[in-house]
Amino acid sequence: MAERANAAVTGDRMGVNVNNLGRGVCRAGVHLSCLIGGWSGAMIAAIGRKPKVWLLALCVSGCAPTPFGTPKPSPDFPIVTSGAFVLPDGARLPYRLYPAQGPTRAVVLALHGYTDSRDAFVLLAKALNPAGITLYAPDQSGFGATANRGHWPGTTTLVDEAREMAVQLRQQYPGQKLFILGESMGGAIGLLLGASGNPPPVDGYILSAPAVWGGPALNPVYHAVLDVAATLIPAKRLTGQEVHIKASDNRAALIAFGRDPLTLHAPSIADLAGLVDLMGEAQAACATLRAPAMILYGGHDQLVPAAAMRRCWNAIPPNAPVVLAYYKPDYHLIERDIERATPDADILAYILGNTLPSNAPSQATIFLSN
Template structure:
């Protein structure tokens, strides 16, 4: 089965002799035919070989966030060691879960920063697993989580961080007229990409006709590297909380979220740090460069040399952690990685115009086999 997402994003790779309208129709037809026999039931987690058994562990949540509509969102918590200097509310990416933060969280906890990582609605063990709750509801969830944490810890600075989709959600939250008052927002390879007029039409049609049909990335005709850390990719693949198939409705929601986030960039409020890796194969450099140009004056930009999409899970992920920590604790200092200087040089070079290929990281099944 060919993933609908892959077809939408590869419209421009169809033969140029086919008209734009024809390309849309061809893409739509290919996806429709490929969906024959598709299941609407989420697949069970894969069973790892004995040597990878630890990668399939299910870690129970440390707490629940009970929200205004009665939903309970589970979260993992890594408590700060010693006197707490801050709290980091950490949001995962598309098809990922609270476990996305288990590699960097101990580092921050050791530096006196508590990390709270909830499952976002529709992901992990949160309600309506596999369904798209809508960006408005997801933003409201984060707003309520912020209020709960600030009520529980009125004297401790609260920071927000989000990876990929989580970063896009934070961009919507912090661009609103009623953006919450927090100590700062850290965006890690946020999912930002305006695909352009008409590019999402095939997906929109399919999601309307078959909203609950599932697509996967097992047959993608490309090789995408989300991280250079095989252990992290194995954990992502075998983690029982990871989603391995995606409803077309959820893909449509993600595409809309990316466009909304890119548009919201100029209106963001508060102290901001945005981190991007120059080896990111999921969020195109052109899309990120456009967002960097429109973020509010004073935003700190951090370009990580050799960094992939899953920045904190890369082999050099600690470099990103150090930058984040420095920005939190010494906001006027240069970043240890030199990423702020690299970002300025990168922008001056006018990043490559070629659009990249964007796929949810959890679709990279073949990398973990």
Template structure:
């Protein structure tokens, strides 16, 4: 989507505006979960209600919190996503709609990377209280991976046992083509409410065509994106990139050789920074993997590797060689 910014050169003479972020209220409540037989939502300190999709076995041996990608929502982890599969293996899986996406408040508007990270901190705390003693892992897909990384840079970072980063979005200002960055900055400050559709771009996020068609039909998936939301996303990716060397917990890093959305260059640089930290990093490349690794046709292989990593076992795929992923280096 960012690669289409050049089309806005013809409208840079528009009247001056500023990127708009959604309004977030003051902290006046104690955060809480809404639940009956299953968790249905998390209510944040400002009263914002973030819907939760939960797959919860009776006595889970671990907890995964799923963070969806840009313009998506928690349903990304429902079938054909991994939520039910992990629950069938006694691993509780929770995914929530982040502010601005799906059924959460402020649909279509950017909440700010710090607010999104703070929401994650609160949700981790609430789910730890629900399942005391169970190890907790963050599974972030694309933008969700960036939110997880950004949260680890907060002074009040979430208490988790590991990060699972599936094609994390780390293509920020520092690694973006200067021309694209300049056009996006100007457009965000002149025509922030103009919406992008991505039509006409020959970019494929997955080889799972049936799943992509379902996304196109899903009314909760955002199809037209405000420029200032893209601008906010790049800022988040920048923060995630900066946090790469200070995550402080074990990391499982997943990337597909066919990824057409997050370039391998900044991905390799972020991975190198992670390896320079004190926390252990396991990095996997899937030669037939695309950007949406968790829902690609070979998704089962990815899920098996995640479960094995959580359990401290040898990874079934055995794909530790990152050479098929371009500039990514071998462990």
């Protein structure tokens, strides 16, 4: 374990400049009818010619559908790129390490969303590193450059691996605050860890737009369609088609996401079914979340419906040390949005143990009352 911990701080340095990006059209979602192709035309017709449901997986996997390359490096923003967490079974999870500028005040394990990778947190790191926050952003199993890229590993594997990575970081930084931060799918994994009977040794969780659109929050008809498709055509790959939905209002960040070779495109129906199962477990876990946590949600989130997030927030035990934060201008990818400065400042305040400087908690109360 010590060898794994020591290996976690070696690597080459490079940078990412998100200001020098190409141009392109963001395709940020897919219609439910695209999930099951011509085979299921009759079933889709039964629930409407154009059903207004967007499955989270493809909503954020279709930006700029062909990888054209990564953003140009910038020497003024160092990133350690060649490290990896080595798990007990020998699996290697590569990571980006965004080191604190100056003494480290806290450490964050950042878990990316579905189809995303360790490159998801460049902008957030720019906000946290100057304040002494070190951020580790790994590729989770099935994503990025992992050996099983493109294959859904299962909820248990994702949760167990995140727990193990947190254990390794705790051993490496025994005297520092340690947080798990998760975006979308990563937020759902963090929620499951925080609500579990075997939580990792962390000081808290930061869950950004956690993927809780599952279980009773998802129309059972859509569940049925997906279950049948996963049984009959599990290997069918799904591609995004242009739709009027936004994962973020930051066009440059969406293009960078789509062009990154680590981004997954065209996941399978079986993988999508696995994600929906994870979202259902995360929705159920809201009722048993008692760990310190901050949960962020954007007023323009078009991927996790407001009703699903309200259901989760209302289910959280009233005495749980959970801070709810609602950001009216923001979309699903809050830490990549144009209006990200306010949530970034709140995240930093939460990590440092300070009161959130914004009115996001009071806005959350208003959101829940609607």
